[in-house]
Amino acid sequence: MSDSSPVHHSDLDLTLLHRGKVRDVYEVDAETLLMVASDRVSAFDVVLPQPIPHKGEVLTLVTAWWLEQLDDTLPHHLIAVDPDRIIELYPDLAASRDAWARRAMLVHRTQPVLVECVVRGYISGSAWKEYRQSGTLAGEALPAGLQESQRLEPAIFSPATKAQEGEHDENITFGQAKEVLGNELAERLRALSLDIYGHGRDVAEQSDIILADTKFEFGFDKNGELLIIDEVLTPDSSRFWPKESYGVGRGQPSLDKQPIRDWLETLDWDKNPPPPDLPDEVVRAASDRYAEVFERLTGTALADYSPPLFGDGR
């Protein structure tokens, strides 16, 4: 585990292109970005004031861990995660190493596809809401009588538009996705997303983690090749449920965020900004939980994990 202090807002001596809910994206050069996962955490769609130590590290290293398994079959945007390798490629980054090491991914720049590729293997959240209201998911009919949190077989591709800060993503139909992306690309994204999710669901299950749903992003590199970008199958981009407490007909606890949610539920907070301050023990519990999720998923303690080398670095 890195010993650097938790990061709410990263501040590197590079041009900041975009500060997302969790990720800060910096420009390294015309072809390369540095994506830094901060330790910011949100609950009920509100970013909380206290950073959770090691959260950013977990998000980045989980992505690296998945892409290591998929490296040969799935074109992705990762150039390097290993800090030594990043510095080897960009020596100027050595000075700020503590601020980004193990939480940053060096990636190829892409032109992102304007649709988020959501795959749902269990019916929950906005999908459950839609099903309960209209019996459909992504506008297409599902069998009657499904219960909340029930496993969907096969898993369903349900694209979404990316919402602006503080708003919910909006589900769209596959037909709408085809309209904006064209048939060929939409079909390709669906097949790819279902494949990657299927792999992830099977692997996670071996660790008694239910990967209920997830969101992928894709982009085109300058040669027109389609790459998977951003984070992959992380607790932030997916719903991770503990298998031991799973049961249909109700909502599930979140494997990663539950300590925070539980504590917030004890308050008289209306879930609108400004959010309350998290006490130290909740921050500690949440931090431990992220490290536990990492270890449970990968079988390796967070501190012991060294990200692999990708592409030319291998």
Next chain:
Amino acid sequence: MGQTTNPLDRYVHPLSDRYASPEMQGVFSPSRRFGTWRKLWIALAESEAELGIDISGEALQQMRDAVDSLDLEKAAEYERRFRHDVMAHVHLFGDDAPEAKGIIHLGATSAFIGDNTDLILHRAALELVRTRVVRCVEALSHFARRYADLPTLGYTHLQPAQPTTVGKRATLWIQDLVLDLEELDHRIGALRFRGVRGTTGTQASFLELFEGDHDRVDALDLAVGRRMGFEATYPVSGQTYPRKVDFAVQASLAGVAASVSKIGHDLRLLAHLREVEEPFESEQIGSSAMPYKRNPMRAERMCALARHVIVLAQDPAFTAATQWLERTLDDSANKRVSGPDAYLALDGCLVLLENVARGLIVNPKVVERNLAEHLPFMATETILMHATSRGGDRQELHERIRQHSMAAAGRMKEEGADADLLERIADDESFGLDRDELTAMIDPMRFVGRAPQQVARFLDHDVMPVLEKQREQILNLDDPEIHV
């Protein structure tokens, strides 16, 4: 004047027949316009009832039920009798909602219906324009990124200047459109409702209706606007909303048209150089007389329609400039033509631009050749520095380069020969540079400055946030079809 029934004997508007999309035609269709009238009458009656006017629940319900059952044939019959379009539709609505017959349009003027409808349609049409612009930005962004580091000859005065890149040039187009989006966002946000004001804008008829209760008259004005999705009304008005509004809107449309036109012109110039071509269908015929031709007809059409949009912006400028006192009706016929035409023509432009942007063909070899012809001249400064650093005399070498350049250029112009400047310098021993060294010095990438970096930064930092913000808009629209 006899009425002809054969459609082929009547004028057909090319904007609806050929150029504008079904979506934009829908905004200005009779069913949309007259359907909006009915919604306004419902909003008025509901608001009046809410504020204490005696209107029965049954009347309101019948109006709501009849909102979509609009028989335009019958409306035309009424209009022939009354010679008044609004009153024709009042009567028709009364037939469809008999309980409400006596209260439809209560206290209102024709301008309540016509003007508020125009504002509602402005907003719908502007939002559609915005969506189309976003789609064009998205399409051009892929193009810019793909060719971010393909060096090409840049021009000023349409004369060869310094190199840039194909992608960098596209960012200039994209930025124009992003600026247009800012303008459209502002324009849409600034639209207000004309409200419920009466014949000269004093709310007199409503003050009567509410028996002198000023507060309820004010409340009615806002309540109807809110029901139609507007948070604010223009604080004061004559009979109409300010005609400046039409001008401001059409000026925004003209701004978008100017951007499209500039892109169209650039593409035509590049097609002339054979560097960049618009998509060309496999069976498309370029010219009836010259079978070898591939004309940039889509770009030409973009420019043609854009010119019309720009010119049309003068109509509302003059209308606003010549309105007399509380209103004159010389706005009406002009507005009826000029507004929809501007939207429909711009819509045609933007459909074409998106289509062209998604299918642009770059011929890198041609781009390279055109640049290679001029690069040696542009590299003379670099050559001079290198030769001097090897012990040459700067002033002497400068004079020799000048002479070689003149000779090479002269040969190109007089004999039509290829540029041989590099050969001349390689053969001149006072430079001490061989052909390989000189070739390395004219690597085009040495001359494009920060163009590739600028493209990447601009797209990620300035364009992507705009696209993400507007992402939802992009999705709610069919892929445009064009007729070439």
